[in-house]
Amino acid sequence: MGLFLQVLLDGLWSGLLYGLIAAGLSLIWGVLDIINFAHGEFLMAGMYVSFFLGFLFKIDPLVSWVASAAFLFLLGVVTYKFVVKRTLGKAMAPLLATFGLSMVIKNFAMNRFTPNFRILSGTIMEGKVISLGQGAVMIPVPNLVTALFSLVVLGLLYWMLTRTRFGWAVQATAMDVEAARLMGVNTERIFILVFGIGGACVGVAAGLLPSYLATHPDVGSLFGLIAFMVVAMGGFGSIPGALLAAILIGLIESFAGFYIAPVFKYVAVFGVYLLVIMIRPKGLFGW
Amino acid sequence: MQRKLMLVVMAVLLVLGAGAQEKIIKIGTLFPLTGPVATAGQRCTAAVETIVDIINGVYPNLDLPIAKKAGLLDGYKIVLVKADHQGKPDVAKSEAERLYEQEKVFAIIGCYNSAATKPASAVAERLQKIFMCGASSSAALTEREFKYFFRLAPTDRIESYEFVEWFQELNKSRNANIRTAAVIYENTEFGKHAADEAKAASAKAGIKIIADVPFTPGATNLNSEIQKLKAANADALFGAVLGADYSLMVRTMKQANWKPKIAINYCSGYQDPNIAQQLGQDGWYFMGSAGYTPEFGMRFMKAVAPVEEYFKKKVNVPFDSNSIQEAVAMYVLALAIEKAGSLDTEKVAEVLRTTTFDSPLSMGGKVQFEIPGGQNIKAQSVISQIQNGKYITVYPYEYKDGDAIFPMPGW
Numbered sequence: 001m002g003l004f005l006q007v008l009l010d011g012l013w014s015g016l017l018y019g020l021i022a023a024g025l026s027l028i029w030g031v032l033d034i035i036n037f038a039h040g041e042f043l044m045a046g047m048y049v050s051f052f053l054g055f056l057f058k059i060d061p062l063v064s065w066v067a068s069a070a071f072l073f074l075l076g077v078v079t080y081k082f083v084v085k086r087t088l089g090k091a092m093a094p095l096l097a098t099f100g101l102s103m104v105i106k107n108f109a110m111n112r113f114t115p116n117f118r119i120l121s122g123t124i125m126e127g128k129v130i131s132l133g134q135g136a137v138m139i140p141v142p143n144l145v146t147a148l149f150s151l152v153v154l155g156l157l158y159w160m161l162t163r164t165r166f167g168w169a170v171q172a173t174a175m176d177v178e179a180a181r182l183m184g185v186n187t188e189r190i191f192i193l194v195f196g197i198g199g200a201c202v203g204v205a206a207g208l209l210p211s212y213l214a215t216h217p218d219v220g221s222l223f224g225l226i227a228f229m230v231v232a233m234g235g236f237g238s239i240p241g242a243l244l245a246a247i248l249i250g251l252i253e254s255f256a257g258f259y260i261a262p263v264f265k266y267v268a269v270f271g272v273y274l275l276v277i278m279i280r281p282k283g284l285f286g287w
Numbered sequence: 288m289q290r291k292l293m294l295v296v297m298a299v300l301l302v303l304g305a306g307a308q309e310k311i312i313k314i315g316t317l318f319p320l321t322g323p324v325a326t327a328g329q330r331c332t333a334a335v336e337t338i339v340d341i342i343n344g345v346y347p348n349l350d351l352p353i354a355k356k357a358g359l360l361d362g363y364k365i366v367l368v369k370a371d372h373q374g375k376p377d378v379a380k381s382e383a384e385r386l387y388e389q390e391k392v393f394a395i396i397g398c399y400n401s402a403a404t405k406p407a408s409a410v411a412e413r414l415q416k417i418f419m420c421g422a423s424s425s426a427a428l429t430e431r432e433f434k435y436f437f438r439l440a441p442t443d444r445i446e447s448y449e450f451v452e453w454f455q456e457l458n459k460s461r462n463a464n465i466r467t468a469a470v471i472y473e474n475t476e477f478g479k480h481a482a483d484e485a486k487a488a489s490a491k492a493g494i495k496i497i498a499d500v501p502f503t504p505g506a507t508n509l510n511s512e513i514q515k516l517k518a519a520n521a522d523a524l525f526g527a528v529l530g531a532d533y534s535l536m537v538r539t540m541k542q543a544n545w546k547p548k549i550a551i552n553y554c555s556g557y558q559d560p561n562i563a564q565q566l567g568q569d570g571w572y573f574m575g576s577a578g579y580t581p582e583f584g585m586r587f588m589k590a591v592a593p594v595e596e597y598f599k600k601k602v603n604v605p606f607d608s609n610s611i612q613e614a615v616a617m618y619v620l621a622l623a624i625e626k627a628g629s630l631d632t633e634k635v636a637e638v639l640r641t642t643t644f645d646s647p648l649s650m651g652g653k654v655q656f657e658i659p660g661g662q663n664i665k666a667q668s669v670i671s672q673i674q675n676g677k678y679i680t681v682y683p684y685e686y687k688d689g690d691a692i693f694p695m696p697g698w
Contacts, residue, residue, distance in 0.1 A: 003514070003518060006514060007511065007514060010508075010510040010511065010514065013510075014507065014508055014510065018507075107321075110321060110325065114326070114329070115320075115321065115322075115325030115326045115328075115329060116326050116561055117326065117530060117531040117534060117559075117561070117562060117565070118565065119534050119562070119565035119566060121565060121566070121567045122567075127541055127542075127569070127698070129541075129542055129544060131544070135544060138542060138543055138544055140542040143542075212538055212542075213535065214531040214534045214535065214565075216323075216326075216530075216531055217321075217325070218321075218322060218323050218325075218505065219531070221505065222505055222506070222507050223507055226507065253511070254510060254511055256511075257510070257511025257512065257515075258511040258514050258515060261501075262500050262501065262502050262511050262512040262515060263474050263501040263502060263503065265503075265511060266503055266506075
């Protein structure tokens with residue numbers, strides 16, 4: 001039973017982390033109808049911010065996530081203004097532009113910071129584990145804290161989208177840009193803020209991750225891929241959908257990895273994703 | 288008149304220029320300069336560069352024959368053509384083709400990842416060009432009986448038997464009671480071969496493998512992998528885990544509060560001095576094979592230290608077991624060209640096949656390639672353990688810096 005619970009919790013922590021990373025992507029996808037291919041690289045850039053704040057100024061990730069989120073908010077705004085806006089409405093152009101941006105960010109990191117793996121040591125949460133049932137179940141504190149952040153951020157995002165005037169404007173823009181504009185919604189401002197908020201969400205995850213994961217130029221690649229999957233599976237633009245899909249993916253990964261074979265875990269994840277998309281192309285909670 | 292004079296001067300300059308251009312030997316380096324193991328690839332490239340600098344210049348302070356005069360043969364300089372295979376076998380193949388056929392390199396040094404070395408060296412064999420392999424450790428590479436392939440590093444097989452011999456020695460001298468083992472490895476050519484060799488060597492020694500855990504390199508987490516290992520709770524753990532995955536493995540083991548009695552690693556993240564340093568105490572007491580450590584070099588490979596100073600200027604870290612093998616690959620190739628007295632591939636390859644080279648940069652001091660196959664039969668490695676942040680050689684005893692701390696203390 002202890003082992004089952006451990007595998008379940010491991011899946012839950014992974015799932016909630018994926019949910020936090022995917023939330024911003026879901027928002028951008030849902031509102032602007034474009035895929036930000038640089039999402040994984042946004043994560044990587046935020047991790048470098050947190051790592052260097054910790055390494056150079058001894059600021060703990062528990063604090064530096066604020067800086068990561070702010071940095072990625074700005075990066076999101078700049079990306080919209082200078083990359084996405086110029087290509088919007090031109091078929092595949094935004095997709096290819098963000099793909100190009102991902103290459104620029106990754107190679108910039110490679111060039112400036114070298115491909116070295118950077119591990120932040122001496123953080124408040126480092127190595128802290130809550131042991132339950134005389135060690136039968138171990139709860140790593142960094143993963144638990146990231147999971148709690150995920151729930152809070154997703155909750156806030158959901159509240160903002162459904163309970164505030166700004167959120168209604170975002171939903172209206174997502175449904176019909178022209179109609180929203182005619183109703184007096186400043187859609188341009190919505191686009192800018194959505195890109196910024198999307199960046200800030202992944203920035204929260206990026207700020208916390210260096211407390212248990214090495215930072216390097218390639219770190220965002222697989223996270224980015226999983227985030228696309230979470231969004232497509234959960235439904236474009238749906239925050240509850242993204243959360244549910246992320247948890248589902250985390251659990252499938254954990255259970256398939258432990259009970260079938262570790263090497264099978266991503267096969268199972270991508271397999272289930274394919275199945276869901278084939279049966280329900282809009283995703284579980286698609287708008 | 289002036290115009291004629293200018294034409295003559297230009298013609299002379301052109302002829303001289305053409306002559307100077309011919310005095311170069313192009314050598315290709317093919318390593319993962321981007322991708323998950325880019326750090327290792329960049330260090331390997333820097334190691335080759337260091338030796339090329341020494342060959343092309345004059346370094347009387349170094350105890351190497353190639354350092355005493357500038358260039359090879361009668362003044363040939365080596366020019367490196369650097370390529371990146373990104374850790375991908377298909378890219379390695381096409382880059383090897385480009386280097387040989389378009390860049391016209393004399394030989395390629397590479398590729399670190401066994402999975403990339405395999406197709407790239409097959410290109411060399413097809414074109415009958417020399418391929419010097421420093422660090423790729425898959426035993427299968429030298430079992431193909433290629434004629435133009437020469438590998439410096441010890442294979443996973445040699446290391447596996449050394450690991451198991453070490454377990455048996457611990458059983459005998461420290462009453463270690465190592466009876467079961469688990470294997471964790473990246474699901475690649477390198478990882479799979481290392482795991483196969485670990486299983487074969489263990490089986491011969493009567494050690495039972497009770498967990499076989501491959502994983503996808505660059506994974507977002509290793510939770511289920513470590514839970515598998517924890518559930519099996521083997522006495523010993525073999526690891527073939529590269530780069531950032533190694534740090535993730537160690538940290539996940541800590542989170543799961545699990546350690547075997549002994550954890551021993553092939554050519555992997557374990558050997559990266561940066562990772563060992565950054566992991567801090569979490570990385571202590573793990574063991575692994577080592578073809579070189581600075582501590583070992585100070586005692587047994589004194590010629591390395593001054594060369595290492597030049598290497599450090601490029602990458603800020605000392606040689607590790609992989610990068611030094613790539614340096615030796617370039618060094619031995621240079622010796623072979625000098626001895627052949629020509630840039631004829633057949634003649635240089637024949638020298639490589641038939642000569643025992645003095646190599647002050649190698650553990651054991653000699654390099655000799657077995658024919659067929661091209662494996663360096665003088666290759667040696669030792670087993671080290673990280674203690675207080677330093678790589679301490681613990682076995683074989685004739686090389687040891689200190690006693691092994693066994694079993695691994697808990698987290």
